[in-house]
Amino acid sequence: MLDVTRLSKTYRTGDQALSDVSFSLPQGQVVGLIGPSGAGKSTLIRCINRLVAPTTGSVKLNGIELTTLNARDLRKARRRIGMIFQEYALVERLSVMENVLSGRLGYVPFWRSFTRRFPGHDIARAFQLLDRVGLAQHADKRADALSGGQRQRVGIARALEQDPELLLVDEPTASLDPRTSRQIMRLITEICRESGLPAIVNIHDVVLAQAFTDRIIGLRAGRIVFDGPPSALSHDV
Ligand code: ADP
Ligand code: ADP
Numbered sequence: 039m040l041d042v043t044r045l046s047k048t049y050r051t052g053d054q055a056l057s058d059v060s061f062s063l064p065q066g067q068v069v070g071l072i073g074p075s076g077a078g079k080s081t082l083i084r085c086i087n088r089l090v091a092p093t094t095g096s097v098k099l100n101g102i103e104l105t106t107l108n109a110r111d112l113r114k115a116r117r118r119i120g121m122i123f124q125e126y127a128l129v130e131r132l133s134v135m136e137n138v139l140s141g142r143l144g145y146v147p148f149w150r151s152f153t154r155r156f157p158g159h160d161i162a163r164a165f166q167l168l169d170r171v172g173l174a175q176h177a178d179k180r181a182d183a184l185s186g187g188q189r190q191r192v193g194i195a196r197a198l199e200q201d202p203e204l205l206l207v208d209e210p211t212a213s214l215d216p217r218t219s220r221q222i223m224r225l226i227t228e229i230c231r232e233s234g235l236p237a238i239v240n241i242h243d244v245v246l247a248q249a250f251t252d253r254i255i256g257l258r259a260g261r262i263v264f265d266g267p268p269s270a271l272s273h274d275v
Contacts, residue, residue, distance in 0.1 A: 039064060040086070040204055040236055045095030047081050047260075055081035056092070057260040063204075065234040068227045070247030070268070073257035079240045082257065083206050086238070087119050088112055100203055117144055120197030120235075122226070124209035126189040128196075130182040134173060137181055137192050138164045141199030167195040171225060187218035194226065198233075205230065205237035212242060219243070223250035244271070 040063040047056040055078045063069060071079050084090035086097055088104055097104045104115050120141075128137050129146050135153055140146045142160060153161065168174045171191040176184065181192060190210060197205060207226060211219035223239075227250050230237045241247045247254055248268040256264030256271070264271060 039100055040238075041096070041098040042082075042086070043096040043098075045082070045085060045097065046093050047078075047085055047090060048093045055260050056085065059095070059257075059260075059262055061255060061262065061265060063236040063238070065236055066231050067253060068230050068237045068239060068251045069253045069255055070251035071238055071240045071255050071257065072242075072244055072247055073263075076259075077257040078260040079257055080208070081260075083208055083238065083240055086204075087116060087121065087206055117200055118203045120200055120202030120205045122190070122193050122197050122205065122207040122210050124212045126186075126193045126213075128181040128189055128192055131180065133178050133180055134168065134184070134192050135161075135164060135177040138167060138195045138199050141196035144200065164195070164199060167198050170198075170229065171195045185218075186214050187222060190214065190218075190222050191225070194222075194229070198229070202235065205235055207237055207239040207241075209240055209242060211246060219246060220249070227251065 043060050045056055045059040048054045059082060071082065073079055081090060085092040092105055099118060102115065107115055129140065139153060139156055165174060165177065168177055171194050173188060173191050176188065181189060184192065210226065211222055214222060223246055226237065226239065239251060248271060251268060254264060254266065254268050254271050255262060
């Protein structure tokens with residue numbers, strides 16, 4: 039459960055990127071975050087994972103306040119948030135399996151073939167995740183040998199590997215063709231529903247958001263201007 043309460047962010051430049059944003063996210067719910075460029079979507083995502091410090095307000099993940107953590111506790115808290123990125127952010131020279139296991143570590147080790155250093159049950163779990171995203175047969179391939187859709191599947195498995203309590207997904211389909219985009223969005227929502235994982239998906243494409251999320255939050259000039267089921271979204275949001 040994620041609780042965002044009266045969150046505001048004013049950058050040092052004076053830009054008020056978020057004003058009084060409040061919402062709660064129950065387990066398993068996938069929210070599509072929409073709004074024009076500059077609406078505050080990235081700032082909201084960054085305030086939740088604390089890449090940006092909010093000016094006022096509260097962000098609680100399963101009861102733990104994230105806005106006031108010190109650096110050490112913040113590192114631990116970030117481990118509870120899985121991130122999925124537009125450009126996948128894979129390590130190209132590493133294998134699919136190594137990329138997924140790096141999710142467990144939270145960093146990319148410099149030792150060669152680090153897969154051998156993980157106990158069997160960690161490898162088995164990573165295989166399960168790769169199987170879930172449809173890539174079990176590609177575990178030993180290098181990331182740079184994969185298509186865009188396959189890379190994003192690795193990105194999803196890597197985020198799940200850290201056993202997160204929340205997924206933050208930033209424009210996951212922006213680099214993909216329409217058919218692959220639908221497959222990736224379907225996969226994310228199915229995984230969230232079956233595992234009870236809540237997710238916020240920053241998504242440019244309103245049609246995709248409507249088709250594959252449970253709820254839409256529309257931002258405009260830093261404020262929530264819509265919060266409801268996809269079917270209730272009118273075209274002027
Ligand atoms: P979106 O992701 O919806 O495009 P952003 O969160 O990136 O919106 O931006 C919201 C507002 O905050 C914009 O006016 C933008 O110019 C401003 N902004 C974003 N990041 C910064 C920053 N690092 N410093 C100053 N202003 C910023
Ligand atoms: P996106 O399209 O992904 O929201 P942007 O192009 O808005 O990204 O922003 C790119 C980067 O520039 C981000 O790190 C954002 O925080 C920063 N940024 C955006 N607007 C401003 C601004 N007005 N002043 C300073 N940094 C900004």
